[in-house]
Amino acid sequence: MSRPRTLARRRLLLVHAHPDDESITTGGTIARYAAAPDTEVTLVTCTLGEQGEVMVPELAGLAAEHADQLGGYRIAELAAASAALGLTDHRFLGGVGRWRDSGMVVVAGAFAAAPPPESLHPRAFCADGQRAEQVAALAEILAEVQPQVVVGYDPGGSYGHPDHVRAHEISMAAAAAAPSVRKVYWTVQPLGDLAAGLAELAGAPARGMPWRLPGADELPSVPDETVTTRVEVTDQLAAKVAALRAHATQLTVWSRPSAPEGAGPTSIEQLAFALTNEIAMPVLRTESYTLAGAAGSVQPVRETDLFDGIEAW
Known part of the structure; x- marks a missing residue:
């Protein structure tokens, strides 16, 4: 049994x-x-x-x-x-x-x-x-x-x-x-976060990134005010990039230190990936969510943990 x-x-x-x-x-x-x-x-x-x-x-x-x-x-x-x-x-x-x-x-x-x-x-x-x-x-x-x-x-x-x-x-x-x-x-994907991520990639094609940056409205996004929850994943970026690279038939990852050698810390990289359309998409350090039923509520929800407010059992 x-x-x-x-x-x-x-x-x-x-x-x-x-x-x-x-x-x-x-x-x-x-x-x-x-x-x-x-x-x-x-x-x-x-x-x-x-x-x-x-x-x-x-x-x-x-x-x-x-x-x-x-x-x-x-x-x-x-x-x-x-x-x-x-x-x-x-x-x-x-x-x-x-x-x-x-x-x-x-x-x-x-x-x-x-x-x-x-x-x-x-x-x-x-x-x-x-x-x-x-x-x-x-x-x-x-x-x-x-x-x-x-x-x-x-x-x-x-x-x-x-x-x-x-x-x-x-x-x-x-x-x-x-x-x-x-x-x-x-x-x-919040519009503001996406715009900030793309701004970090400005000039990246000239620095070796093989894809073009997207034009206006070429990538899907939602208005920032509809986002209820942002999960910080900076410490998990290495794992996420490794997982992205595992899907080699579907996408390619490009990375570059954020500063040239000798110019200061290089722990944060410029990161982007592209599907077969070869349009660059930033790898964001925050993953965002909308709590179903919470968007548009009188009291906006602002969470940093998917388990916020849950009494685990």
């Missing part, structure tokens, strides 16, 4: 659509809480990211339009990223390969509504008729893990990808029915 599962005092669960999403938006947060005493972090990934573009020319044959083996390869990338972040509890929603990356149609300048392709794979994550089973699969994990805090995406899925939107929908539905859940957060 198996023994009852012993729960950590604090329990955090994150829901992400594809491998690499966890490192890009929440890597520092995962590393911070994974290293905290009596704290358990669980990552749920909804697909294998089969439809992703491939950054490495030598691996281009893995892509969906060729051998269609990218999803299996990205399992190993996600495992390496999880190890870099100190994450030990990872689940694929419904089991490995149950739902497939839906892909999306890229709409220039649009982050709120990126439609799926006209022809969807039968296992596409965003397909009609799949939602109820997906909610049930996530609810089963929540019942086992019993997290007090759940992290997902905002209603627009951060940048409009249909899988992100579906991940938001099922996260909200499953969390609403889970007795343990006290708080639900949406991972967001």
Whole structure:
């Protein structure tokens, strides 16, 4: 007869659509809480990211339009990223390969509504008729893990990808029915933080960064006033960068000491990464969230810890 599962005092669960999403938006947060005493972090990934573009020319044959083996390869990338972040509890929603990356149609300048392709794979994550089973699969994990805090995406899925939107929908539905859940957060990128990060990268292309800086409105962001929670992850940057580098088929990281040799401390680096679009994005030292239901409240919420206000049990 198996023994009852012993729960950590604090329990955090994150829901992400594809491998690499966890490192890009929440890597520092995962590393911070994974290293905290009596704290358990669980990552749920909804697909294998089969439809992703491939950054490495030598691996281009893995892509969906060729051998269609990218999803299996990205399992190993996600495992390496999880190890870099100190994450030990990872689940694929419904089991490995149950739902497939839906892909999306890229709409220039649009982050709120990126439609799926006209022809969807039968296992596409965003397909009609799949939602109820997906909610049930996530609810089963929540019942086992019993997290007090759940992290997902905002209603627009951060940048409009249909899988992100579906991940938001099922996260909200499953969390609403889970007795343990006290708080639900949406991972967001504040406009002010993004602008400051890009300002730090000004001139970086001339100093060896191989990508261009984005133009106005080329990167998704939210108004600063909608942000309720900022988690400081400076001490976790090395882990986050290692996790980003683990997703080599999807992105590349560029780094440079902030001062030339002999000119002073160089512990803080200029950091940026780019996807296959080769548009530079800063690696921020703070990861930001909106507490669902708190934005627009009479008393603004200003937190620095996802467990603020929770009486752990």
